[in-house]
Ligand SMILES: [Zn+2]
């Protein structure tokens with residue numbers, strides 16, 4: 001007697017039969033400890049779909065608890081302190097504020113234009129201090 005549907009590859013663990021050895025090899029991973037289900041977020045692997053669903057729910061709850069986003073990159077954190085720590089580490093930016101003029105020392109020749117022998121240097125001083133920052137506008 002020759003069986004028409006030859007399923008000679010039988011799983012020795014659960015007695016399921018397969019037509020090709022590769023199918024059996026893939027199936028046998030369920031029993032041999034290789035975990036076919038994997039969380040795509042953290043790489044966590046498990047053998048049962050229910051376990052993976054339960055595991056994924058932790059990710060969702062964690063994400064829901066992150067109420068404080070970083071305004072630079074959008075990454076979310078659980079506490080404002082965490083945001084501040086992340087911000088100072090990942091986004092080292094100069095402190096926000098009015099841009100002070102680079103030269104705190106005011107060139108005195110511009111003031112003493114009427115001095116003697118200073119008339120030749122006056123145009124240079126005018127170019128340097130062309131934009132006075134201390135003028136109240
Ligand atoms: Zn099996």
Ligand SMILES: [Zn+2]
Nearest residue numbers: 039041042044
């Ligand atoms: Zn995960």
Ligand SMILES: [Zn+2]
Nearest residue numbers: 070072073074
């Ligand atoms: Zn950030």
